[in-house]
Amino acid sequence: xxxxxxxxxxxxxxxxxxxxxxxxxxxxxxxxxxxxxxxxxxxxxxxxxxxxxxxxxxxxxxxxxxxxxxxxxxxxxxxxxxxxxxxxxxxxxxxxxxxxxxxxxxxxxxxxxxxxxxxxxxxxxxxxxxxxxxxxxxxxxxxxxxxxxxxxxxxxxxxxxxxxxxxxxxxxxxxxxxxxxxxxxxxxxxxxxxxxxxxxxxxxxxxxxxxxxxxxxxxxxxxxxxxxxxxxxxxxxxxxxxxxxxxxxxxxxxxxxxxxxxxxxxxxxxxxxxxxxxxxxxxxxxxxxxxxxxxxxxxxxxxxxxxxxxxxxxxxxxxxxxxxxxxxxxxxxxxxxxxxxxxxxxxxxxxxxxxxxxxxxxxxxxxxxxxxxxxxxxxxxxxxxxxxxxxxxxxxxxxxxxxxxxxxxxxxxxxxxxxxxxxxxxxxxxxxxxxxxxxxxxxxxxxxxxxxxxxxxxxxxxxxxxxxxxxxxxxxxxxxxxxxxxxxxxxxxx
Ligand code: ADP
Ligand code: ZN
Numbered sequence: 001x002x003x004x005x006x007x008x009x010x011x012x013x014x015x016x017x018x019x020x021x022x023x024x025x026x027x028x029x030x031x032x033x034x035x036x037x038x039x040x041x042x043x044x045x046x047x048x049x050x051x052x053x054x055x056x057x058x059x060x061x062x063x064x065x066x067x068x069x070x071x072x073x074x075x076x077x078x079x080x081x082x083x084x085x086x087x088x089x090x091x092x093x094x095x096x097x098x099x100x101x102x103x104x105x106x107x108x109x110x111x112x113x114x115x116x117x118x119x120x121x122x123x124x125x126x127x128x129x130x131x132x133x134x135x136x137x138x139x140x141x142x143x144x145x146x147x148x149x150x151x152x153x154x155x156x157x158x159x160x161x162x163x164x165x166x167x168x169x170x171x172x173x174x175x176x177x178x179x180x181x182x183x184x185x186x187x188x189x190x191x192x193x194x195x196x197x198x199x200x201x202x203x204x205x206x207x208x209x210x211x212x213x214x215x216x217x218x219x220x221x222x223x224x225x226x227x228x229x230x231x232x233x234x235x236x237x238x239x240x241x242x243x244x245x246x247x248x249x250x251x252x253x254x255x256x257x258x259x260x261x262x263x264x265x266x267x268x269x270x271x272x273x274x275x276x277x278x279x280x281x282x283x284x285x286x287x288x289x290x291x292x293x294x295x296x297x298x299x300x301x302x303x304x305x306x307x308x309x310x311x312x313x314x315x316x317x318x319x320x321x322x323x324x325x326x327x328x329x330x331x332x333x334x335x336x337x338x339x340x341x342x343x344x345x346x347x348x349x350x351x352x353x354x355x356x357x358x359x360x361x362x363x364x365x366x367x368x369x370x371x372x373x374x375x376x377x378x379x380x381x382x383x384x385x386x387x388x389x390x391x392x393x394x395x396x397x398x399x400x401x402x403x404x405x406x407x408x409x410x411x412x413x414x415x416x417x418x419x420x421x422x423x424x425x426x427x428x429x430x431x432x433x434x435x436x437x438x439x440x441x442x443x444x445x446x447x448x449x450x451x452x453x454x455x456x457x458x459x460x461x462x463x464x465x466x467x468x469x470x471x472x473x474x475x476x477x478x479x480x481x482x483x484x485x486x487x488x489x490x491x492x493x494x
Contacts, residue, residue: 002230002233005197006161006162006193007152007153007154007155007192010149010188010190012148012150012173012181013179014178015180016053016146020051021039022040022049022144023037024036026146033138033141042086042087048091050276056282057146057148058098058148059283060290063286064176065099065103067099068101069286072275073096073098074269075122075269075270075273076093076095076267078091083138090124092124092149093121094267097121098120099117101117101119102116104172106161115153115156120149120151123148124143124146125145126142128142152165159223160219162219163219167215168294169188172294176289183213183214192221194226195239196226205238205240207242208243211245211246220251242257298312298316301315305329306344307347315351317365319366324350324375327376328376331375331378332346335379342379342382346379349378350378354373354378354399358371372403372406381398381402389420427476427484430468430481431468431484435464441460441464442464
């Protein structure tokens, strides 16, 4: 009977080398107060200058979110006091932000929704206050770092949808290469606004949730709020418009401050910066940065490579992985493998052995493009398995050796003597030997055939096949071993 409205304000750090209005280095984790200058420290009389790269990255996100870039965009001063903001105002955008009226579809986990984007605005971040015992320390390295604010309309209806939105936005900005999306380091931060009301009555009184530094907390915090607000309305009480904090230790939200009316920031145009008029060349450079985004790419891969939802989703999680996959399949096709076969073999290998090795060696998936097992080497390896040159038994060890020794798979297989044995005469020798050594099992298996005991026959056969494979160090082609053992079992019967 209640309707829920959720709108998010996400802030992302743009990966510009320098800050948005000065030449200071923009980096996380540097020695405190080493990346500062009179401009970002807010000394009187200094002049900011716009970092065009920040404007380009901001517009790139805006375009990826289907926003309109206005003919003119400019900056305003947003006045408020905060100890970590030395100027006592923040340069932000208000009347004509760089991206306006867009939308993005979110899909997955049974959710499918179009979320309208109200705006994307470029601004400067504040510094960082660190509370240490009885003193508070200030680190201004972050003051002036390029920040893009992305504001949605209140179109989402559950914590799960908001979580999915943030996860998807994170993937998009990483695909675009404009933000690392690291929520723990604060490169991507979200505030969530939520209200509930009787269905059909429109928006309710909103509560703003802060301190949501993981997409899971966004879900938990919002769902907690929806329950809390529903209970209040159920018992005839009203909801107070306020800002609340998510307490991750107690799994609940608690009031931070009431926010009856919109704060008066006394916005006025920043007099020290020019109005920015995106010209044709600038707009072309923005469009040139647009890449195929995660959702459409996953949909394309699914069809083009006959993958299932899970496979295409996992592969498209990171752009580098999707690129790696497509390059490997294309290289395998050039080596003569049939496309559908290559696509399926490489997807399976990538999502099992290769992922395991990467996580064991703590290699970030985003760095898959520079591993020793290049797409070409994976393609070569896949062909060796497919044509029976290499046995599947040593597949993972082969890949590990390629990683460790930086050699082609064919060379590794040759050096280790891991070529598959495909010669029926050689395999028959091994089979005959095991057949003699395991005479009792062989006799039992024949008896099982007589008795029509399929289950017993199957397990005894598997035992004999396993023994034979082991006796060849796993190198005999398993299909040939299986066939030869079967022939021995049924010898003289047919
Ligand atoms: P404010 O000016 O108080 O910050 P805005 O209207 O600018 O509020 O909206 C800020 C964010 O809050 C947006 O993401 C918007 O979608 C969301 N929002 C606004 N009103 C509501 C509401 N009643 N319920 C839920 N979300 C809301
Ligand atoms: Zn500076």
